[in-house]
Amino acid sequence: MAMKLHGLEMSTNTSRVMVCLREKEVDFELVPVNVFAGEHKQYPFLSKNPFGMIPVLEDGDLTLFESRAITAYLAEKYKETGPDLIRHNKPKEAALVKVWSEVESQVYDPAISPIVFEYFVAPFQGKEPNQSVIDASVEKVKSVLDVYEAKLSSSKYLAGDFFSLADLNHIPHTHYFMKTRCASLLNDRPHVKAWWEDISSRPSFSKLVGAMTFGQK
Structure with missing residues (x-):
C-alpha cells in the first residue's frame, strides 16, 4: 500500500516531504487538503494532526506530522535507497x-x-x-x-x-x-x-x- 501524504504541493512543508519521497523513489498518494476552506482545522484532519497543520504522512498504521520529522523518518527508513541523506554509516x-x-x-x-x-x-x-x-x-x-x-x-x-x-x-x-x-x-x-x-x-x-x-x- 502506497503512503498517503496529506497536504498541498504549493505548501513549503508539503513540498519538502515530496522532494524527499522522490529522492528515495517512494510511491505515495498525495491527498489534497483544502486549507483555504479551513479543512486542516476541522475533523477528520485534526485526528491526524491535532495542531491543524499540513502535511501529514500515513505509512500503514503510523501517522506522522512535522515535515522535518517526516523527512528524517523517510531518510532512515529508505537509507539503502537513493542518495544517503543521513550518512548513516559515517x-x-x-x-x-x-x-x-x-x-x-x-x-x-x-x-x-x-x-x-x-x-x-x-x-x-x-x-x-x-x-x-x-x-x-x-x-x-x-x-x-x-x-x-x-x-x-x-x-x-x-x-x-x-x-x-x-x-x-x-x-x-x-x-x-x-x-x-x-x-x-x-x-x-x-x-x-x-x-x-x-x-x-x-x-x-x-x-x-x-x-x-x-x-x-
Missing part, C-alpha cells in the same frame, strides 16, 4: 548533517520565512507587505548567508561534498525567497548561489516546481 558526516539540519530549522528558516510571508501570503490575504518586517528580516538573512558563503567556500554542500537532508530541507522556502526582490542577497554570494542552483535543479524538485506558485498568476 558518524562524523551524519553529525554534520544533523548540525546543518538544525541550522536550517532554527536559524535559516526563521530569517527568510517572514520575507516569504510578506511577499506571498500577505497579498493573498489582501494586505500590503509590511516593509518594516522585510527590512528587519533582510538584516538577519545577510548575516546568515554570510555564514553559508564561508561554509560553502570549503565544501560543495552544507555537511560536506555530498547532498544530504540538510540541503534538501532548505529547498522549498528558498524557492519562494528567490522569487522576491530580496533574491539578490543570495545571488550576490557566489558559493551560496552555486549551491542553490545545484540543489534546486535536482529532478526530485524539478518535477514539483511548476506547482509551487502560491500567490502568483
